[in-house]
Amino acid sequence: MSNEEMNTALYEKMSAEQGKFRDWLLTQPPEEILNHAYEYTVREDMVMAMENLDLSHGQATVLLDSPSPLDDLYQEYVKVETDYMDTIRDCLESRADHMLKAQRELPIYQHPVTYAQAHDELEAYRASHKANVACKEAIEAAIAEHYGDNRLGEASVAQVVEQFGYDRTFYVLAATVRDKESDGRISRSNKEWARTVPVVEDIDDWNQNRSRYFVVDQCNPGLTDLFLKMARHDFLLTQPLTKEDIMQEAGRVLRSFQGQREPNSPEGTQFMVQLSADFLARAGSKDQGRLMKMLPFPSLSLSTLKDRPGVFAFIARDENPDQPLRPRRASVRDKLQKKPDAPKPAAPGKKKVQER
Numbered sequence: 174m175s176n177e178e179m180n181t182a183l184y185e186k187m188s189a190e191q192g193k194f195r196d197w198l199l200t201q202p203p204e205e206i207l208n209h210a211y212e213y214t215v216r217e218d219m220v221m222a223m224e225n226l227d228l229s230h231g232q233a234t235v236l237l238d239s240p241s242p243l244d245d246l247y248q249e250y251v252k253v254e255t256d257y258m259d260t261i262r263d264c265l266e267s268r269a270d271h272m273l274k275a276q277r278e279l280p281i282y283q284h285p286v287t288y289a290q291a292h293d294e295l296e297a298y299r300a301s302h303k304a305n306v307a308c309k310e311a312i313e314a315a316i317a318e319h320y321g322d323n324r325l326g327e328a329s330v331a332q333v334v335e336q337f338g339y340d341r342t343f344y345v346l347a348a349t350v351r352d353k354e355s356d357g358r359i360s361r362s363n364k365e366w367a368r369t370v371p372v373v374e375d376i377d378d379w380n381q382n383r384s385r386y387f388v389v390d391q392c393n394p395g396l397t398d399l400f401l402k403m404a405r406h407d408f409l410l411t412q413p414l415t416k417e418d419i420m421q422e423a424g425r426v427l428r429s430f431q432g433q434r435e436p437n438s439p440e441g442t443q444f445m446v447q448l449s450a451d452f453l454a455r456a457g458s459k460d461q462g463r464l465m466k467m468l469p470f471p472s473l474s475l476s477t478l479k480d481r482p483g484v485f486a487f488i489a490r491d492e493n494p495d496q497p498l499r500p501r502r503a504s505v506r507d508k509l510q511k512k513p514d515a516p517k518p519a520a521p522g523k524k525k526v527q528e529r
Contacts, residue, residue, distance in 0.1 A: 179233035184223045190243040191220050219246050277338035279304050285375040305387040308337040308345045313391040330404045339408050346401045348372045349389040358394040363401050410454045422452045423467040426486055430494040445485045469496040
């Protein structure tokens with residue numbers, strides 16, 4: 174037989190063997206069929222692969238000589254370590270990440286139900302409202318899970334934000350704080366913040382405010398207030414530093430230097446001040462450079478210490494701390510923006526026609 178005929182004969186033999194296996198399997202009780210489901214699926218794939226495979230004459234010959242080449246292949250397959258489970262795990266994680274991303278990016282519907290009805294947007298309204306309620310329940314669950322020993326764990330905020338993002342989390346919390354305006358357990362700072370968040374007054378045809386469906390009310394309002402405080406802080410750490418932020422940190426460092434009377438470095442030869450963790454969480458190398466330019470100390474340096482976490486500013490002991498911050502130099506862009514427009518040239522006057 175030619176090589177092509179040998180491959181065809183092998184395919185037909187394996188296909189017939191699979192047919193017999195299928196016929197036997199159909200006579201078994203359901204439990205036994207389930208026990209062989211994986212084997213049946215792999216054997217089907219093997220027959221399918223053989224349909225397009227071109228084995229050498231020798232390879233096809235030795236497999237044809239076997240009384241049951243398909244079973245031989247399967248027994249060989251189960252001995253081989255594959256990345257099948259890794260593929261399954263990757264698929265699970267990828268699908269979960271995709272669904273989380275879609276949930277985080279679902280827009281907040283910014284109109285009441287009456288508007289949605291009038292403009293044929295009920296589907297978008299319902300999807301957003303459902304996500305708001307789910308976010309509210311996630312906040313309550315996170316607080317219950319992470320509160321203990323009179324402390325709310327930092328992971329509580331991350332757990333909710335991972336699912337719903339900051340926009341929806343803040344929207345639900347703003348609606349909650351507004352609903353509890355008279356509750357003394359909510360801080361003034363959070364109440365003032367909530368007033369800056371545009372929350373839709375969702376009054377339906379029965380004069381009910383549907384926003385109350387996603388008010389966080391299954392936990393102590395004091396814990397909700399703490400959760401919001403932590404969420405606002407975590408969100409701030411994701412934002413780039415502004416010029417004002419850098420100046421504020423420079424002023425804090427300067428005041429700390431001015432409050433010291435004796436060198437406090439480990440060697441006792443320098444003054445040192447620790448930079449705030451919040452500043453470092455947001456600062457890049459350029460931000461740290463801008464900070465150093467604002468501080469009026471020629472000997473200033475930033476460094477770490479072996480046995481202490483964080484970054485510290487150091488100045489020599491003979492530096493005069495009682496100096497103001499250096500004024501920030503205007504950038505080229507700032508100068509261009511402030512540069513007055515060049516005066517327009519005067520329009521040429523008409524030449525006077527001389528009378529003759």
